[in-house]
Amino acid sequence: MRKLPLHPGARGLDDDCAILEIGNETLILTHDMMAEGTHFQEGGDLADAAWKLVAVNLSDLASKGAEPIGLLLGHSLGSGDERFLEGLYEALSAHDVPLLGGDTIKTTGKRAFGLTAIGRASHTPVPSRCGAQIGDQLYVTGLLGCAMLGFEGDPEHLAAYNRPTPRLIEGQALAPHVSAMMDISDGLMLDTFRMASASEVSIAIDSALVPVASNKRRNECMRWGEDYELLFTLPLETEPPVDCMRIGTVEPQGFAPLIFDSNPVVNPEGLGYQH
Numbered sequence: 001m002r003k004l005p006l007h008p009g010a011r012g013l014d015d016d017c018a019i020l021e022i023g024n025e026t027l028i029l030t031h032d033m034m035a036e037g038t039h040f041q042e043g044g045d046l047a048d049a050a051w052k053l054v055a056v057n058l059s060d061l062a063s064k065g066a067e068p069i070g071l072l073l074g075h076s077l078g079s080g081d082e083r084f085l086e087g088l089y090e091a092l093s094a095h096d097v098p099l100l101g102g103d104t105i106k107t108t109g110k111r112a113f114g115l116t117a118i119g120r121a122s123h124t125p126v127p128s129r130c131g132a133q134i135g136d137q138l139y140v141t142g143l144l145g146c147a148m149l150g151f152e153g154d155p156e157h158l159a160a161y162n163r164p165t166p167r168l169i170e171g172q173a174l175a176p177h178v179s180a181m182m183d184i185s186d187g188l189m190l191d192t193f194r195m196a197s198a199s200e201v202s203i204a205i206d207s208a209l210v211p212v213a214s215n216k217r218r219n220e221c222m223r224w225g226e227d228y229e230l231l232f233t234l235p236l237e238t239e240p241p242v243d244c245m246r247i248g249t250v251e252p253q254g255f256a257p258l259i260f261d262s263n264p265v266v267n268p269e270g271l272g273y274q275h
């Protein structure tokens with residue numbers, strides 16, 4: 001896809017969102033889809049699917065420090081649509097973001113939902129994945145692995161899987177300070193690997209510092225994904241303005257983008273959820 005004619009705001013299709021400067025405004029745009037059987041189960045509660053569709057898109061906006069403006073929904077009709085609308089209502093109200101429009105279709109076979117989220121930059125330059133500098137410190141918000149435990153049925157963590165919270169407030173507080181920022185959708189290890197590659201540095205993670213939901217399953221918590229927390233780098237002297245943990249350090253680019261507990265990791269395979 002990178003061979004297609006790309007807008008400069010597409011950031012080479014290597015970032016969470018596209019950035020569009022129009023006059024004095026900077027718009028931030030993203031689109032994420034969910035498919036039956038992959039992202040939500042047939043017969044499951046579509047209120048949760050609708051909430052999650054909104055949350056995962058707002059999470060990409062959050063990772064660029066955007067304030068949401070509105071959403072465009074691509075909806076395929078089917079059973080459970082009333083619940084879908086209830087979940088959508090709850091998500092729009094909870095995040096104070098209105099619907100702008102969309103499209104509704106009939107389908108045969110599996111259903112898919114798409115959502116385009118449009119936001120306004122709260123700070124320019126808009127944080128990217130590619131700005132991590134040697135000597136910066138790596139941080140993460142929240143606790144990783146909650147979504148995995150929720151998916152497995154742990155009642156304490158069901159909401160983390162079904163109803164994730166996009167870190168919009170944190171993203172806006174961080175945007176003026178970070179050298180790089182992204183959300184973690186595919187697992188800490190894989191997403192850190194991507195940030196390091198985009199920034200042309202190596203990033204060293206100290207796994208003992210990573211806040212995880214299950215100490216026994218620390219490794220899985222760092223790989224499973226769907227936690228929608230923020231991953232970011234700050235200069236050494238900058239105090240983080242939000243609740244977060246320091247988990248690593250940015251180093252000069254070596255042969256491996258990721259250094260995990262002093263071990264170089266060259267191959268992204270197996271680091272996280274790959275689509």
Ligand SMILES: Nc1ncnc2c1ncn2[C@@H]1O[C@H](COP(=O)(O)OP(=O)(O)OP(=O)(O)O)[C@@H](O)[C@H]1O
Nearest residue numbers: 001010013014015016017018031032056060185186
């Ligand atoms: N079909 C597509 N057409 C154009 N650009 C795409 C397409 N699929 C992905 N991209 C672009 O590739 C980049 C990475 O996409 P990806 O979906 O991995 O990021 P994400 O939204 O942060 O992650 P996730 O989908 O796991 O939440 C983004 O810039 C995205 O716009």
Ligand SMILES: Cc1ncc(C[n+]2csc(CCOP(=O)(O)O)c2C)c(N)n1
Nearest residue numbers: 032033039185186187224225226273275
């Ligand atoms: C059985 C099972 N194994 C793994 C996962 C993890 N997973 C699925 S979708 C996704 C995030 C991004 O999706 P996309 O990039 O397609 O939008 C992740 C991390 C899961 N939910 N269920």
Ligand SMILES: [Mg+2]
Nearest residue numbers: 016060183185
């Ligand atoms: Mg993202």
